[in-house]
Amino acid sequence: MVPRFLLGTLATTAAGIAITILIPMVADAFEVMQYTLYVVLGIYTLSLAYIWGLGGILCFGQGAFFGLGGYTFAIAAINMNETTVPFLMAIFIAATVAAALGYFMFYGRLSDVYLGVVTLVFTLIIWKLINSTAGPEYMIGTARLGGFNGIPSVPPLNVPGDPSRMFDPVEVFYIAAFFLIATYLLLKFIQATRFGRLSVAVKENEVRASLLGYDVRMIKLLVFTIGGAIAGLGGALYAAYQSFIDPNAFSLEMSAKVLIWVMAGGVGTFVGPLLACFGLQALSIWISTVPWANSLLVLGGILCFVVLLLPKGLLPGLADLSTWLMARARRRTPPEVILPAPEGKRA
């Protein structure tokens, strides 16, 4: 079992590295920047895929930590004229806020549904708060918060320790891809550790885990905090690559999108949500070019469809379908040898 587990991870990593090297070779600089968006959103997707898939925590406001990461990076980078410390701060702040909110939720023993609602409300409140900071009096250091206009001209990433040497867009793509693959490997590693198995145990049966003597609240809090940190990392890269951040990071759509990706890709896997993220993001970018369609309409439709008809998600759903087809084929084979069915009926 262990070699196979490793094999899948290694194969995915190899594929990821190959694609990372390939894309800048075939695409021009503008297209590479667009692909950077996909990579950044991929990191964001992994954060929810982790806390929901391995921790069983259904967070409806993952956008809050993504946005906090982005805003922290933007504000700190403008103040410091340097990006290495802001980058770490973004991760730290997102993790701290996740820990604080998680403390109230998990130590209050809120149930799944209440937890979802509280995280949702949390994001909405931040969204309102940030939107109302349009006036010039809302400054943090030298950075204007800008309300619904967002913060423009966020400094691009620079080489650690040398603020004068900035990374160009292709290098930023490599950096983002590096962080995506590193996050994937980190999460795979966590999954294999004792802590990872404990979090799965908590997800499967909270009461049993606590009766066996584990502190369920602590485990969930840790999982949630790690998820917040990863979302903050994604947010910082998001603000850095487009040198801009606005309150839409806290919007309902941002939190809904990631949920749909994870759900469509399959809760409990990492590659599924990533593929769903890339595919559906490409779809919604394409939809925005169609005049009569509306991305919310389509996103909402997909979500309803997946919940009603594909409750396990795409990858597990396909796996189920193939086992079912195989079992069916196996059962069918003997009669077919004796009495072949007409061609038309088999299709």
Next chain:
Amino acid sequence: MDYGLVVLIEVLRAIAGLVLISIGLAIIFGMMRIVNIAHGEFLMLGGYTVVLSAKAGINTWVAMLVLAPLVVGLVGVAIERCFIRFLYGRMLDTLLATWGLSLFIVGFVTVVFGNTLEGVSVSVGSFEIGRFRVAGYSLFIILVGAVLLAATVAVLRFTRLGLIARGTMQNPNMAAALGLSPPRIYMVTFGIGAALTGLAGGVLAPITGVVPTMGIAFIAQAFITVITGGAAIVAGTGSASTLLGSVSQLTTFATTPVIGDVALLFIAVVLLRILPQGITGRFFRRSL
């Protein structure tokens, strides 16, 4: 003195506003255990019903108090038949499905009516308290909120329908054994919850204006109120609205509306840390 009276009226209006936006959710979420994220969109549809009726020349009061609940109630029944009935007992799935529904309705209304702010005007005038001027519409909202709470208590406690609904939510199999049809009762209850929400959307439309995305402004407060209220529908909604409405409105008077919202969330989160079952999980336990 006069100022105190004005503050009191505004606090009462905030409380009544919370009652209005959350009473329908208390029935759908508190009673039926369906996490209806599309609640805000029900409010929005109620608002649009009033705006469109006003444009068609229908009396605003009729549109508000009759048409809005009727239309949204029917939409609710349709949604229950098409989506919700497959998801009873799967709480998290109802949450995801209604979220999809919420996005879908927002997208749909945006495509049909455009992303513009529509207004509707009512003429109730205003009156003066000393040096201050108070909108008569505030009193109307307080009145509607109080009537809604009283009516919900009356229906749940004193009518056969209320008894049947409460019994079915507690034990659908027993209700079925007694010859009732739980699916039909679920459908009607969901429709009534939606209708109350439509009424609230219609009544609030003149002060908030109507946009496709207006639901987002209410959904947070509605859920926080119902969760903070806890299991009992009327007592929970009433007590949570009173507490949260007073806190947020008084904070708003002292600072800004946004800080008022933050105060509301903060109080609610701290309260849930102390009383995870909501207010009625500890107090007023035997009430409705």
